[in-house]
Structures are given as structure tokens and as C-alpha cells.
Amino acid sequence: xxxxxxxxxxxxxxxxxxxxxxxxxxxxxxxxxxxxxxxxxxxxxxxxxxxxxxxxxxxxxxxxxxxxxxxxxxxxxxxxxxxxxxxxxxxxxxxxxxxxxxxxxxxxxxxxxxxxxxxxxxxxxxxxxxxxxxxxxxxxxxxxxxxxxxxxxxxxxxxxxxxxxxxxxxxxxxxxxxxxxxxxxxxxxxxxxxxxxxxxxxxxxxxxxxxxxxxxxxxxxxxxxxxxxxxxxxxx
Amino acid sequence: xxxxxxxxxxxxxxxxxxxxxxxxxxxxxxxxxxxxxxxxxxxxxxxxxxxxxxxxxxxxxxxxxxxxxxxxxxxxxxxxxxxxxxxxxxxxxxxxxxxxxxxxxxxxxxxxxxxxxxxxxxxxxxxxxxxxxxxxxxxxxxxxxxxxxxxxxxxxxxxxxxxxxxxxxxxxxxxxxxxxxxxxxxxxxxxxxxxxxxxxxxxxxxxxxxxxxxxxxxxxxxxxxxxxxxxxxxxxxxxx
Numbered sequence: 001x002x003x004x005x006x007x008x009x010x011x012x013x014x015x016x017x018x019x020x021x022x023x024x025x026x027x028x029x030x031x032x033x034x035x036x037x038x039x040x041x042x043x044x045x046x047x048x049x050x051x052x053x054x055x056x057x058x059x060x061x062x063x064x065x066x067x068x069x070x071x072x073x074x075x076x077x078x079x080x081x082x083x084x085x086x087x088x089x090x091x092x093x094x095x096x097x098x099x100x101x102x103x104x105x106x107x108x109x110x111x112x113x114x115x116x117x118x119x120x121x122x123x124x125x126x127x128x129x130x131x132x133x134x135x136x137x138x139x140x141x142x143x144x145x146x147x148x149x150x151x152x153x154x155x156x157x158x159x160x161x162x163x164x165x166x167x168x169x170x171x172x173x174x175x176x177x178x179x180x181x182x183x184x185x186x187x188x189x190x191x192x193x194x195x196x197x198x199x200x201x202x203x204x205x206x207x208x209x210x211x212x213x214x215x216x217x218x219x220x221x222x223x224x225x226x227x228x229x230x231x232x233x234x235x236x
Numbered sequence: 237x238x239x240x241x242x243x244x245x246x247x248x249x250x251x252x253x254x255x256x257x258x259x260x261x262x263x264x265x266x267x268x269x270x271x272x273x274x275x276x277x278x279x280x281x282x283x284x285x286x287x288x289x290x291x292x293x294x295x296x297x298x299x300x301x302x303x304x305x306x307x308x309x310x311x312x313x314x315x316x317x318x319x320x321x322x323x324x325x326x327x328x329x330x331x332x333x334x335x336x337x338x339x340x341x342x343x344x345x346x347x348x349x350x351x352x353x354x355x356x357x358x359x360x361x362x363x364x365x366x367x368x369x370x371x372x373x374x375x376x377x378x379x380x381x382x383x384x385x386x387x388x389x390x391x392x393x394x395x396x397x398x399x400x401x402x403x404x405x406x407x408x409x410x411x412x413x414x415x416x417x418x419x420x421x422x423x424x425x426x427x428x429x430x431x432x433x434x435x436x437x438x439x440x441x442x443x444x445x446x447x448x449x450x451x452x453x454x455x456x457x458x459x460x461x462x463x464x465x466x467x468x469x470x471x472x473x474x475x476x
Contacts, residue, residue: 046372073378085369089391098387099377148377 002026002152002184006042006052015039015208021186023201024179027216028188029223030205036188037081039205040154043186044079045072056152056184073099078150082157084141086129092116092140093125099148115143118177120170134161139170146177153178155187159194168197192220257424258432259451265340265428266408269347273355273404276348278397281359282385286371296360303353311417314346318418338420343428346414354403362396363389395467402459409455 003020015035028036041047043054045061048069054062061075062068072079086095093112100108116122119139129137138161145153159167175198178185189195195202195216202219204212212219284296302310318336319325329335336342366389374388390397412430419426421435429448436445 044376046375072372072375073380077376079372079376081369083369085367085373087370087373087388098374098379101378101383144373144377 001058002043002054002056002186004043004052004054006039006049006054008038008042008047008049008052010038013038013208015042017205017208017210019203019210019213021184021201021203024184025175025198025200026184026186027195027198027200027202028186028205029190029192029195029202029220030188031190033207034190034205035208036190036205037156038208040079040156040186040188043152044077044154045070045075046079076149076151077154078145078148078152079154079156080138080141080145080158082160084129084134084137086132086137086140086144088129090129091125092121092127092129092132095129095140096144096147098144111147112143115147116140118146118173119143120166120173135159135163135166138162142170142174146183149181150183153183153185155185157189157191158187164193167194171197195220258427258429258448261340261424261426262409262428262430265343265347266405268344269351269408270355270401270404272344272348273351274397274401277352277355277359277400277404278385278390281356281363282381282389284356284360285363285389286381286384299356300353302350303357307350307411307413308417310350311346311414314342314349314414314418318342318345337418338422338426340419340425343415343419343426346418347408347411350411350414351404351407354407355400358396358399358403359393362393362399365396366392398466399463402463406456406459410452 001020001022005018006015008015013033013035015038017035017039028039030036038047042049042052042062049062049064051064052062053060053064056075056077060068061070061077086092087098090098093116096112096115097108100111103111112125113122116125119142121136121139121143124132124136124140129140132140138159142158159170162170175185177183187194187198187200198216200216202212202214202216203210204219204223212222280295280299284292284299315337316322317324318328320329320335325335325337332341336345370388370392371384374384379387409428410430411428412434415426415428415431416434419428419431421427421431429452433445433448433452436442436448
């Protein structure tokens with residue numbers, strides 16, 4: 001279970017959220033600039049909050065009161081961003097193996113194969129990142145993030161370059177794998193269909209504040225109603 | 237120099253052999269200096285690019301200072317620091333059994349300090365040009381500072397590394413003020429090509445001076461041609 005209470009400032013932007021995610025799959029939904037990526041970076045440990053606490057399964061990852069901040073690689077947390085950020089000087093297989101240094105060679109190879117198969121990228125193993133399409137690169141980035149067996153997977157619009165059918169198939173396979181391996185996932189998106197497709201718990205984020213949390217259909221219906229009312233209001 | 241009592245006029249009949257001895261010494265000095273500089277400059281540049289301390293600006297200014305400091309001033313400071321009048325100089329003498337000034341090791345110390353910005357600056361530029369998303373990805377996958385630098389920053393900034401190596405090497409080869417102040421003019425020990433050139437001109441031996449200057453010029457041209465051809469090849473590969 002992931003819970004956090006965070007206060008972070010980035011220039012004029014102020015993020016202040018307090019939440020607990022019990023669901024295996026939670027969607028952070030909100031328009032661009034709502035603070036979704038900022039929140040994911042804080043959860044991943046890439047940025048530090050001004051104040052706050054992040055705990056995963058009762059284990060504190062960040063706690064500013066006692067100056068605790070585990071480095072990103074020590075939090076058992078993976079982040080797949082919209083930009084795949086594959087290492088351009090390494091092959092696809094070497095990219096996926098990057099986080100597996102502690103494993104022996106045979107185990108590492110097997111793990112790389114397993115992750116590439118999960119992401120539907122087995123035939124890409126020998127390729128270089130610059131030879132991949134956007135969708136292929138996103139598949140490889142997902143395989144690389146999952147390889148070290150994280151406990152928490154953070155997804156920031158991860159399948160934006162995949163077409164709908166491919167994205168749905170991958171999402172279905174991924175959700176099954178996460179469930180089997182007891183990995184909690186948090187996905188940020190501004191796409192309603194992505195949010196609904198996973199039939200998950202949805203956190204609604206607007207201007208750095210949590211405005212709703214609940215089942216996807218319920219939260220998104222309320223949001224649709226609010227937007228409709230705003231559009232009908234005098235002056236629009 | 238004369239007041240230091242090091243230079244003997246009879247040593248200044250420069251022969252072909254002396255040129256080669258000075259060349260070998262210059263190459264040795266440049267090689268040792270470059271190796272030490274890389275060991276210092278790579279982690280220093282990484283700290284300057286990736287670090288978050290408020291002292292980084294001061295550290296960068298300190299690392300750049302030798303670039304704007306007159307070489308003779310730097311040489312003078314080092315001469316005083318490493319001499320018998322300071323605790324540092326006395327400590328080093330006690331440790332090594334001889335003073336660092338007017339020795340090859342003293343030249344190495346001076347050269348490392350003097351050429352530090354020429355190694356650090358290209359590396360800082362190269363490391364800073366690496367996409368921060370790649371650095372974040374490596375950190376998320378468990379890379380610590382050493383692995384981050386060795387497996388991501390250095391391979392992706394290899395042209396900057398090459399530039400740092402070549403610039404450090406050439407800058408050391410052509411160094412004059414620091415060498416003269418700190419090393420004097422001892423054949424086989426501190427007499428580098430630049431000192432030889434100075435001596436040749438002072439002795440009106442222009443033919444020999446031409447040869448020495450040509451060697452120094454040739455090394456610079458070849459090295460720069462190497463850097464630029466490498467950059468062009470890389471640029472063409474990217475455009476292709």
C-alpha cells in the first residue's frame with residue numbers, strides 16, 4: 001500500500017496532496033500542468049518535497065521530518081515516462097539488463113527475455129534505440145523498468161506512441177503480470193479512455209490539489225458533469 | 237633565472253640530441269599530467285554537473301581560476317608553497333627526501349593545476365549535454381554515482397572526453413611560465429621543449445628555434461585536426 005503526504009514547490013507551481021492508494025492499479029487523472037508528472041517524480045525519489053512523507057508497505061521512502069530520502073534505485077520503484085529515455089549507446093537487451101547487475105549472467109539473460117516477451121518486444125533485443133519506432137521504444141522502456149522486480153510501478157502517459165489496439169493488449173498483459181507479481185501500479189494520464197480502460201481507482205488532480213478519489217466511472221462522471229456545467233455557465 | 241643560479245651558459249649550445257631529450261621529457265610530462273588530470277577532472281566535472289550543493293559555483297570558479305591566472309603568478313605561488321619556507325614544502329621534502337620544486341614531480345604538480353580547467357571545462361560541457369532523462373533512468377535502475385559516470389556520462393560524452401585529453405596534453409606540452417618558475421632549466425629533469433625554444437631564441441640560434449617551434453606547432457595541428465575530423469565524422473553520422 002502506498003501512502004503519501006506531500007508539499008512541493010516548483011517555481012510558481014505548488015503541489016499539496018495527501019492520499020493513500022490501496023488499489024493495485026490507481027490512475028492519476030488531470031489536465032496538463034495539474035502536477036501529475038511532478039507527483040510521480042516525487043514518488044520515484046527523483047525530486048524531493050519541501051515537506052512530507054512517502055511510505056510503501058509501511059516502509060518510509062521519504063520523510064522530511066527526519067531528513068530521510070532513499071535514492072531512486074533503493075526504493076523498489078520503477079518509473080516509465082512518456083519519453084522512453086533508452087540509453088542510446090546500448091542495445092535493447094543491454095538497456096533491459098542495466099538494472100540487473102547483481103544477477104549472474106544466465107539469470108540476467110533469462111530475465112531480459114522474459115521482460116521483452118511481456119512487453120511484446122522479443123524481436124527487438126539486438127536493435128539499437130535509434131532504430132526503434134516510438135511505440136517500440138516505449139515497450140522496451142517498460143521491459144527495462146520491470147526487469148529489477150519493483151514493488152511500485154509508476155507510469156507517466158507510457159503508451160502514448162502505441163495505437164489503441166496495441167496499447168489495450170499491452171495494458172491487459174501488464175495488469176495480469178503486475179497482479180501475479182504483486183506490483184502496485186500508479187498511472188498518470190490526461191486521457192479519459194486510458195483512465196476508464198483500466199477500471200481502476202482514480203485520483204483527480206487539478207492545479208496541484210487532489211479534488212476527488214474513487215472508482216474510475218464515478219470520479220470521471222462527476223468530472224464530466226462539472227465540465228459540462230462550466231461550459232453552460234453564462235459567459236461561455 | 238640567473239638569480240636562481242640554475243642556468244649554466246655552456247648548457248645552451250643546443251644540439252639535435254638535446255631537442256629529442258626535451259621532446260621526450262615534454263611528452264612524458266604531458267602524458268603523466270593528462271592521466272592525473274583525467275582521474276581528477278572526470279569526477280570533478282560529474283560533481284559540478286550532477287551535484288546540488290550551494291558551494292558548486294565556488295568550486296567551479298576555483299577549478300577555472302588557473303585559466304585566468306598568469307602562469308608566472310601560479311608558478312611563483314607554487315614555488316613558494318613547495319619551498320622550504322612553508323610547512324607544506326617542508327612536509328613534502330621530509331616525505332620525499334627532496335624538495336618538489338626544480339624536479340620532474342614538481343612540474344607535474346604545477347602542470348596538473350595549470351591545465352585543470354582545460355580538462356574540466358570540456359567535460360562539464362559534455363556531461364551537461366547528456367539528457368537528464370537518461371541520468372534519471374540510470375538512477376532509477378540503481379546506478380550509483382560511479383556507475384552513472386562510467387556507464388552513462390562518459391560514453392555519451394566521449395567526444396568531450398577526447399577534447400579534454402587532447403587539450404590537457406597540448407596545453408602541458410606548450411606550458412612555459414609555470415615550468416620556468418617551478419622547474420627552472422635542468423636538462424633531462426625540467427627542461428621541456430618550450431624552455432629549449434626560449435633558450436634557443438635567447439642564444440640567437442634561430443635555425444634550432446625554428447625546428448623546435450615546428451615540432452610544437454606540428455603537434456598542435458595534428459591534435460586539433462584529429463579532434464575536428466572526429467567531430468565532423470560524428471556530425472556526418474548524425475546527419476546521415
